[in-house]
Structure formats: structure tokens, C-alpha cells
Amino acid sequence: MLFNSLHFLIFFPIVIGLYFSLPYRYRWGFLLAASYYFYACWEVSYLLLIIFSTIVDYWAALQMGKKDSRKKRRPFLVLSLGANLGLLLFFKYFNFFNDSLRFVFQEFNLFYDVPALDLLLPVGISFYTFQTLAYTIDVYRGIQHPEKHIGKFALYVSFFPQLVAGPIERSTRMLPQYRKNYDFDYDRVVDGLKQMAWGFFKKLVIADRLDVYVSEVYSHPDITFGWPVIIAAYMFTIQVYCDFSAYSDIGIGAARVMGYDLMRNFRQPFFGKSMAEFWQRWHISLTTWFKDYLYIPLGGNRVSKKRWISNLFIVFLVSGLWHGAAWTFVIFGFLHGMYLSIGALTMTFRNKLWQQLIDRTHPKLAILRDGVKLFGTFHLFMVSLFIFRAPSLDVTITLLKNALIFRPNTDLIIGFTELDMLIAILATCFLFYGDWVEECKGSMRKALTERSTAVRWVFYFAMGLTIVLTGHFSEREFIYFQF
Template sequence: MIFNSLTFLVFVAVFLPVYFNLKGRNRLIWALAGSYLFYGWWDWRFLSLIAISTMVDFYLGSKMHVEDDERKRKQLLLASMVLNLGLLGFFKYFGFFTDSFVAMLQNFGLNPSIHTLNIILPVGISFYTFQSMSYTIDIFRKKLTPEPDVLRFATFVAFWPQLVAGPIVRASDFLPQFRKDHNFEWNRFTSGIAQVLWGFFKKVAVADSLSPIIDQCFGEPNAFASIYLLIGVVFYSFQIYCDFSGYSDIAIGFARMLGFDFPHNFRTPYFSKGFSEFWRRWHISLSSWLRDYLYISLGGNRKGNVKTYRNLMLTMLLGGLWHGANWTFVFWGFLHGLYLMVERFWSKSFGAIMDFLRFPKALKLTINLLLVYFFTCFAWIFFRSPDFGTAMEVINGIAGLEGFNAVNIMNKFIVMKGVMLISFLLVVEISDLKWNWGEVVLRNPVFRVASFAVLLWMIAFFGTFGSNAFIYFQF
């Protein structure tokens, strides 16, 4: 089931009233049943994967907690990792590694006959396996005590608002919230609705309106002149941001309505002055997961410069691979790893040059913002392209500076609509830094009524309907 569908509207209309009329275990059972229905609507067979991951991690977590022998604790953790990463590896990466292996052998003149399996990727598997893994890792690190109630644990793993595309919530933050009944709170509910509406606006109005232009550009880059390709890349940077942060807003908003607090997943990432800051603002739940469970496990920045660079690169390469089974994602991760390394190496000297040139503060800030945005967009080209050939066609097309001598032209009406919506988004986000609209919605009832009505009008007037799936579902 996806948020921008009529089925989901019916689901919510039934789920919410029943949820608030139940208490204790009945509410948990209802939440779990709703979550499994939400997921199973897409393909009920893959519910078994969530169930297996849930049961095994629940069992291993309990065993690990009572086990004193460090070696056995490690074995239990290893079992959890093998299971979760095994499921992820098989369903997401089996075909990718097999194809890559065959291609490598072919480079050596061999022609192996290897049968590949046509495996369907279960939606959201990357999200719930990471969430479930964080539970066993935190128990291993003795940062968390195991959850004694399997029903509560199962609901934590499958909770529908964030099940298929995050945010990836940690057991230590989220499980305790299941231990009390959340009464209906009007303020929480309205604040949740505000975030849900804003998320819908970002998804159906902004992201989906930009989609036709982007699909054209990356579908046939050779047919477009540089200016159009440039528009396509800039539009993509906003499409992916609005699509994914829109999903996060909807998830966080619904969770808040139900009584749960999820952490922020995006904080105006394109206003970052550096790449490390970008990763503190973009997909925060994943980047902090990778930092805490991978980068720090590798040694973080505690073992000298060389190893710090190595750890940064490894973390970003795996972060890239997490997004999808394609070398373009790995390269996207590589670029961000490189950006972080260069920033670490160069930032002081760069600041010194700026100071030496006596650039005004505002100009320095603008240069930083534009540089980060430019290089982020460059990496997005690889992220969006189906293969390296397409990415290079886009880059060559832009660099070729062919002006307006296009084979194909873009629909100027869609471009104008896109520019207008992006401008509106930026105005809201920039003004939010000063006024914090979320707070104003809570404080001022007149503003609340007006903003809800305006968002509803804008969704009706600008929205693209027809159940376009969220981009991050494929990850």
C-alpha cells in the first residue's frame, strides 16, 4: 500500500478510530495487524521475511542478554547479522553479484553458463533489516535490554508508518514508546496532520510534477541540449529530495498522530555548507545508522588520518550499495566518500584562502552552498542514471554546452510549473529557518486553519495523481 493511493485513505479511515478506541495489548494487536495488512497489500508472501527477521532477532536478543560468555555473544550477534544481511543479500544483491561475476569472467575470455534467478525485491527490506539489526547490535553492546514482549517487538519492526521507506528508527528510541498507551492528543494530532499534508504536497505536487522532465532527460540524454539536461539534473535534485523527505514527513506525521515521536530525517540538506553537514541533514536516520554501526565499528577517526579516510570511503561505498544493486549507486557512494575526504583534508586551507581574499561572510557562505549543491548534483547524475553510459551522456551533454540546438524540446509548461513549485518550496523552507512554521501551526489556530486549507488547495491544484510510487521503495 502506498501513501498516495485511495486504498491508503480507506486504510487510515478505518485504522485510526479503532486504534484510539483500543487499549493495551488489543491496541498492539491492531497496530501489528494493520502493519502486516499495509505491507501484505503489496505482496503477502514477503510478510514471511519480516516475520522470520522478527522472530529470530527477538530470540537472539534474549539469548545474548543472558549469555555471559563473550565468544558466544559474538556468535549470536553473527547469527543475527548473517540472517539479516543474508536476506538482504539474497533478495537485493544476488542478481547483481552474479551478473558482475559473469561480466568479470567474460573479461578474462571465459564464457560461464550461470543461471541467474529472477528475484523480486521485497519493498522496504533495506529499511526493516537495518532497524531489526540495530536491536541485536545494541543488545550486544549492552546499550539496550531485550524486549520481553514478542508482540511489542514485532510491532516495532513492522510499524506501518515507517516500514517501507523509513525513517530507520532505533530500538532504544522507539521500543520504550510502545510501553505506554498513547491517548488521543489534539495538539499531537493536528501537528501530525500538518506534517502529513506538507509531505503530501512535497510528494504529489513537487516531486511528481518534476518527474516527466527528468524521465525524458535521463531516458534519452542525447536528444536534449545542455540547458535542458541541466534543468533535468536540477529538477532531479529536488524530485528525490521532495519524494523521500515527503515520505518521511508523512511517516513522521502519522506516527505523531498515533502518539509516537520519530526523529527528523531531513533538515533542509541543500542549505549545507559542507558535505559532512550535508550528511547530518540528508537521510539522517541512515547516515547516523551507518556512522554508529559501521563507521565507528571500523574505528571512526580514532586511528589516524589514513584509517579515517579509509573508514569514510568504506562507509560511503556501502551506503551507496545499500541504495541499490547497481555500480552507479556504488559510484555515487564513492563520490560522496571522496567529497568527505577532500573536505576533511582541504577545509582549513580553503577557509584560509577565503580569509586571505577577504571575501565577505555572505559571499563565503554563498560559495560554500553553491559548491556543495553543485557537487551533490553531479553525484545525483550517477544515482539517477540506469548505467554509466547514460550518466556520461548527461555529463557530456551538459559540458558540451550546445545551447538550445536540441533534437527534442521540453514542454515549457511543465518546466514553468516545476520552477514555480521549487521556488515556493525554497521560500517555505528558508522562512521556516526563521519562523518555524510547525510551531506557528500549533500556537496560532487561525494560521493552522488557513495553512491546512491552503495545503489542501495546493495539493488539488498542483498534485499529480495516479499513485506514482515513492523512489525510495526500490531501496
């Protein structure tokens, strides 16, 4: 079920109404059923995968809980990792590796006859797999006690607001919340709904509008030249941010309505002044996951410089592959590994340079320094997304070449109208204004509550009207569903 569908518009109020009407002891069961229904709306059979993961991890964790040393727990961890990663590899990466092998074999004129599998990628498999892996690893490490209530554990795996595209939650945060009882709290419910509305604004008004232009450019790479390609690159950067953070906002808001606090997944990423800072603000739940379960176990930065750099590359290559089974994603990961490595290696030099150029001599120009950093970070990310969006490397190369060819009388507005462009620009400006308020005041919703009732209600009506009148209601999937 998509958040931006009529189905959800009916589903959500019913779930909320019943949730608060039911006695506490039935709520987990109801939420679990609602979550399974939410997921089954895509493909009932793939619900079995979630149930399988749930049972394996529940059992493995219980077994680990009975053992007093890591060594004795290890076989159960291996079992859990094997089962979860096995499913992920099979469903998500089999065709990728198979096609890559076929290509290599064909290059050497060797016979290769392993057929491609006609499989539908289970929606959100990367998200819930990582979430369950975090649980078993935490149990293995002794950070988390094994959950004895299978229903509540199943709810942890499949809680519908964050099931399909995160945030990738930790059991240490969520399992205690499922044990608590939440009453209807006016302020919390309203706050959750406001966050959902902000998410819908980002998804329907900005992301899906920009998608029309971006798709038009990427689906006709041979005939698109110059400015439209460059505009599409900018648009896609904004689109990805709006699309993905919108999902997080709607999910976090929906959970908040029911009383649950999900972790923040985005913190104004385009206010990051370096790629390292950017990744502390973008898809925070995934970044911290990789940090806790891959980067630090590899040694993090407390190793030799060479090893540190290779750790960064490993993490980002895996992160690239996590995003999708294609070489474009591998390159995306490689680029980010490179960005961070170069950033780490040149940090001292850059800091000295800025100090000499601005901090010591022209301290009033610090804003210029920050501006250059923001600009640089945004554009580095944009370049990586240019590759990320393309369906193949050929398309990336064609578009890269075409971006440098400027032809006279090129129509800048492709696929939509001048008004669409105007709305997209105004809405994006408003988005950045919102992010700026969040950056300065911590929370836009909080800043709004400090305003008078009249101002607030005018804002709410304006927001509602903007979404309904200018939103794209074509039920486009969220970009991160494919991951």
C-alpha cells in the same frame, strides 16, 4: 500500499479511528495487524521475510540477554547478522554480483553459466534489515535490554509509518514508546496531519511533477542535448529531496497522530555548507546508523589520517551499495567518500583561506562566503545524483557528453507543459521558503500556529487546493522504495 494512493486514504482514517477506540491492551496487536496488512498489499509472500527476521532477532536477542559477556553473545549476533544480511544479499545483490562476475568472465572468454534470478526486490528490505540489525547489535553491546514481548518487538520491526522507507529507527527510542499508552491529543494529532500534508505537497505537487521531465530526459538520452539535460539534473536533485523527505514527513506525521515520535530524517539539507554538514542533514537516520555501527567501530577519525580517509571511503561505498545494487550507486558512494575525504584533508586550508579573504578583511561579506558554500555543496550533490539516477553507466556517459552540446531551437520543456514548469518553479520556491523558515524558527508548523486563525485557515485551504488541483495523482512509487 503507497502513501499517495486511494488505498491509504481509506486505510489510514480507519486505522486511526479503530486505534483510538480500542482499549490500550489491544492496540499493539491492532497496529501490528495493520502494519502487516500495509506491507502485504505489495506482496503477501514477502511478509514471511519480515516475520522470519523478527523471529530470528527476537530469539537471538533473548539468548544474548542470558549471557553475561560479549564473547558468549557473539555467536547469536553472528547468527542474526548472517540471517539478515544473508537475506539482503540474496534478494538485493545476487543478480548484481552475478552479472558483474559474468561480465568479467566474458571479458576473459571464460565459461560462466550461473543464471540470473527472477526475483522481485522486497520493498523496504534495506530499511527494516538495518533496523533489526541495530537492535541486535545494541543488545550485543548491552545498550538495549532484549524485548520479551514478541508482539511489541514485531511492531518495532514492522511499524507501518516507517516500514518501507524509514526513518531507520532505534530500538532504544521506539520500544519504550510501544509500552506506553497514548490518548487522543488534539494538538498532537493536528500537528501530525499538518506534517503529512506538507509531505503530500512535496510528493504530489513537486516530486511527481518533476519526475515527468526527468524521466523523459533519462529515457531518451541519445536525443536529449544541452539545457534539458542540465535542467533535468537540477530537477532530479529537487525531486529526490522532495520524494524522500515527503515519505519521511508522511510517515513521521502518521506516527505522530497515533502518539509515536519518529526521529527526524531531514533537516533542510540544502542549507548545509559542506558535504560533511550535508550528511548531518540528509537521511539522518541512515547517516547516524552508519556512524554508530560502521564508522566508529572502524575507528572513526581517532586513527591515523590514512586510516581515517579509508574509513570514510568504506562507509560511503557501503552506503552507495545500500542504495542499490548497481555500479552507478557504487560510484555515487565513491564520489561522496571522495568529497568528504578531500573536505577533511583541506578543511584547515579552506578555513584559513576564508578567514583571509572575508572574515578578517570583509566581515560583512560573510553572507557571500556562506552562499558560495551552499552553492558548492548543492552542486556537488547534484553531480553525484546525476550518476545515481541513470539506469546504467552508459546512460550517464551519454548524458554527460550531451549536456555539453547546445543545439539551436532546443525545446526546454520536455514531457510537460509551460504551466507544469511554472508550478514546479513556484512550488520549489515555496519549499525552500518553508525550509528557510524551519532553519530560522525551528518549525514551520510552529511558526504557522503563531499566526491568526484567519491566516492559518487560508493557508490550510490554499494548501489543500494546491495539492488537489495541481498534484500528480498517478500513484508513482517513492524513489527510495527500490532501496
